[in-house]
Amino acid sequence: MERKHSSPMAPTFMVSAPGKVIVFGEHAAVYDKPAIAAAISLRSYLLVTTLSKSRRTVQLNFRDIGLDHTWEIDTLPWDVFHQPSKKRFYYSTVDSLDPQFLEAIMPHAEAVSRHLPEKQRKIHIKSATAFLYLFLSLGSSKSPGFIYTLRSTIPIGAGLGSSASVCVCLSTALLLQIRALAGPHPDQPADQAEMQIEHINRWAFVGELCIHGDPSGIDNTVSAGGKAVMFQRNASGPPSVIRLTKFPKLPLLLVDTQQERSTAVQVEKVKKLKTNFPEITEMILDGIGKLATSALGLISSADFFANSDALGHLGTFISINHGFLVSLGVSHPRLERIRELVDYANIGWTKLTGAGGGGCAITLFRTDIEDQTTQELEQKFTAEGFKTYETILGADGVGVLLPAVFRSGDGKAAEEIDQEKFENADGVQGINELVGVGARENREGWEFWTRDVSPR
The missing domain is CATH 3.30.70.890 (GHMP kinase, C-terminal domain)
Structure with a gap:
């Protein structure tokens, strides 16, 4: 695969989001009792590379589950997603999947990993479905090509919110690409940060719907905002969610x-x-x-x-x-x-x-x-x-490294993230050493949205 395909007008950038654990309340939450879930510093990382205008492909490379597939952008069902009566905007509240959208993308999702055993392939199809649903909902048929390279330090399938973390990364990247997000930056007003985290969270939930069918929404809420939340199911409506932004690390x-x-x-x-x-x-x-x-x-x-x-x-x-x-x-x-x-x-x-x-x-x-x-x-x-x-x-929520360059406080030259090294980083330790949030004390770059306390 060729390297260094990024366009000078669209620098390579990276997004990261945490996993989560249930601290209190397992099983009781099913019976409408309160529970607390908190973010952990094990994270997913998404490197976004923009291709030249002549390359009309989008590639999803999720190294840790063995998924690597490329689609031709012009063959995707843009006309279905962008019907005037069905167009979704970045600020839309989507709480269910459109059957017509799903029907249109399934042939493209089911094209992945045909050589793999059925059990593993089903996981890949769900991941591809979530990606394509978000890409077509938020993207444009006129956009250049991209490579979305995912790595994760979160154990997969262990109840630690790995899929929600990935969905938060994807929704953040796509919202950044259509310039629907400003920041994050240290002086960002709390209400603006809160609103942007909610945009990320809403679309991450859409990805979770594609993967799990009927998710609670707690995993993506914790991953997007970080720290912790107390949640409680409500038989007559949506769950109560209190964001615990003062949760200690x-x-x-x-x-x-x-x-x-x-x-x-x-x-x-x-x-x-x-x-x-x-x-x-x-x-x-x-x-x-x-x-x-x-x-x-x-x-x-x-x-x-x-x-x-x-x-x-x-x-x-x-x-x-x-x-x-x-x-x-x-x-x-x-x-x-x-x-x-x-x-x-x-x-x-x-x-x-x-x-x-x-x-x-x-x-x-x-x-x-x-x-x-x-x-x-x-x-x-x-x-x-x-x-x-x-x-x-009680770790930080979604963060961005834009451009994908680390700067050191010791005056050394900036360190650009190399895509090949990122793909081949060996396990949790290798990923953390290369791009990890907070892995090196003198490395500057990662920025995070910080939300205010807001009962929901």
């Missing part, structure tokens, strides 16, 4: 059990328990909801870090929440092994995150932990087949 150990699990199976397990033992199950679910509410009060207090007991209280809430989830029957021996090792090392407080039955666990670190203790624990996890990630809870 806290060190977190994420451990992936590498154990496959089914969200539907775990949800059905709790449903059956509630049918057989309604009063007891309701007490457990109510307790989980009250933990989320108590955590909100703790986090919203005057100064979380000024209160020497605050971290310990939050950690205790995490441990209690895990106990409730065990009582609901949604843990797993490998999740309990993680908790056992953490408790023995006495480094913090642990709970499963997500549906359970496998997936991941999170550990909130105590403040007085020595690096050697953490390293020894992580070695034990690796020896037993777990995968560990040291990350930050």
Whole structure:
């Protein structure tokens, strides 16, 4: 593949968005109890390269799932998407997919990865569907060609919001390309930043609709705005969402059990328990909801870090929440092994995150932990087949590196992102070292939209 195709009039740029974990409220949220989800510093990264005007193709290269496909721009169904009666604007609120749009793009989405096994190919088709739906909704048939290169440091299929992170990256990039976004910049008014994050969030939700069919919208909301949100389902309308913009950044150990699990199976397990033992199950679910509410009060207090007991209280809430989830029957021996090792090392407080039955666990670190203790624990996890990630809870939301150049405060020459190096960066560490948000202290470039507190 040729390199350096970018046009001088449209410099290469990069977008990044975080994954998320459920901190409090799994399963209880299904029964209209409050829950808290927070962004983590594991992120997706999207490099956008503009081709010369003579190259009329658009390429989606998602290296980490093996998806790489190129479409001819002029063969895409622009006429269907741009009918006067159906035209969507960047500020449109889209909460459902148009069947005619889906029908028009499916032949193009289904053209991907024909050589792969059906299970993997279905994942690629969903990704392609989300991309094409957004590209045709927000783009133009007269636009030049592009290469959209995606890399991710978020474990895929582990309940950490990886697809929402990708959709936030894609919607941000497309909105930037049609100049529907200004910023982000340090002096941007809070109301303007809030409005732009919501534009990004709305279109990311459209991508999530393509992938998941009936998403809650929480993953993309956390990924777009960062920090954390408290959400609660409402039987008679949309969920209540409180954006926790003062959520503290806290060190977190994420451990992936590498154990496959089914969200539907775990949800059905709790449903059956509630049918057989309604009063007891309701007490457990109510307790989980009250933990989320108590955590909100703790986090919203005057100064979380000024209160020497605050971290310990939050950690205790995490441990209690895990106990409730065990009582609901949604843990797993490998999740309990993680908790056992953490408790023995006495480094913090642990709970499963997500549906359970496998997936991941999170550990909130105590403040007085020595690096050697953490390293020894992580070695034990690796020896037993777990995968560990040291990350930050309450991370920043969507960010932009425009142009895709890093500048160092030490006076050295600017460092342009090389597409070939980006594609071939080796794993999480390689991606972080090359383009990671906050990976190098003296590297300048990434800018983030910062939203104001706004109950919804």
